Amino acid sequence: MKLLDIKNLRVYYFSEEGVVKAVDGVSLSLNKGETLGVVxxxxxxKSTLGLSVLRLVPYPGKMVSGKIFYNGIDLLSLSDEEVRKLRGKEIAMIFQNPDVSLNPIMNIKEHLVEAILTHEEIDEREAVEKTEEILGKVGIPKNRINDYPHQFSGGMKQRIMIALALLLNPKLIIADEPTSSLDVLIQAKTLELLRNLKEEYGLSLILITHDFGVVFEESDRIAVMYAGHIIEIAKNTELYDKPLHPYTQALIKAVPTVTPEEQKLNYILGMPPSLLTPPKGCRFYARCKYAREICKFKEPKTATVGREHIVKCHLY
Ligand SMILES: Nc1ncnc2c1ncn2[C@@H]1O[C@H](COP(=O)(O)OP(=O)(O)OP(=O)(O)O)[C@@H](O)[C@H]1O
Ligand SMILES: [Mg+2]
Structure with missing residues (x-):
């Protein structure tokens, strides 16, 4: 059964410069227990897509059309109050930047205890016990719980963010670049922790990242996003072994290889188009070595190749 089903979602920012079509007709689903990478x-x-699921797209952003079903519930039809009840308890998010999300004048215990008490009717003693338990799970020692955010390293802050996300036993976690600010070793450890906790708690996970290596290691299925569109979705090994979209093919070639010289040759030429005035046809047109006349004028439909390999390209 699908835990999350996003259908033809459009989210635009109505900025002073014009309308930024950040998410422009995205369809995506997530099965129970699955890790879906969005790269x-x-x-x-990517972040706009993640925030949409929690209905947290900031002003001047707006969800203009589409549907998001969570466990069969139409999230966009719920009242603000009803959505607030889902946040943290059903769906939680690990945000891109812990320094923005953690309040510098609150210690870690206050952060977690307050989060529990606003959602659950338990007394403070129980909330503190739960806080200590969850901090233990993410490897923050008990004697640090009265410390403030600035007293923790980047890796520890990210683990505190994971603890905050887990606190109310959600079923789905959306992790937005959970490790991109960390060095490689700490990144690997944090991803391992997230993977273990996912197993232990029976979670489903959407892992958002620009790092193809990370997404390939961690995901069951991978969705590739380009300029507001999802251009390919497939099982992890299928996508890596048989990428269909020219952009995915280029992306995989650009994954760091043995020597830096080789790597240099493999980056993708050009820049993604502006989302203020995206091209009429395929958004990858200007950078694509297979581009034809039709690609310039007509947006490709989404085709299903084989059982569940989805691609948005005129070649298919
Ligand atoms: N508040 C805003 N006002 C106007 N435009 C915005 C706003 N927030 C995001 N955008 C634009 O929407 C588009 C998508 O942004 P988003 O942050 O979702 O991308 P992302 O894939 O998460 O990027 P990154 O990898 O840098 O985190 C970008 O073109 C961005 O400039
Ligand atoms: Mg982002």
């Missing part, structure tokens, strides 16, 4: 270059709309 794409900076600015392609």
């Amino acid at each position: 794409g270059e900076s600015g392609c709309g």
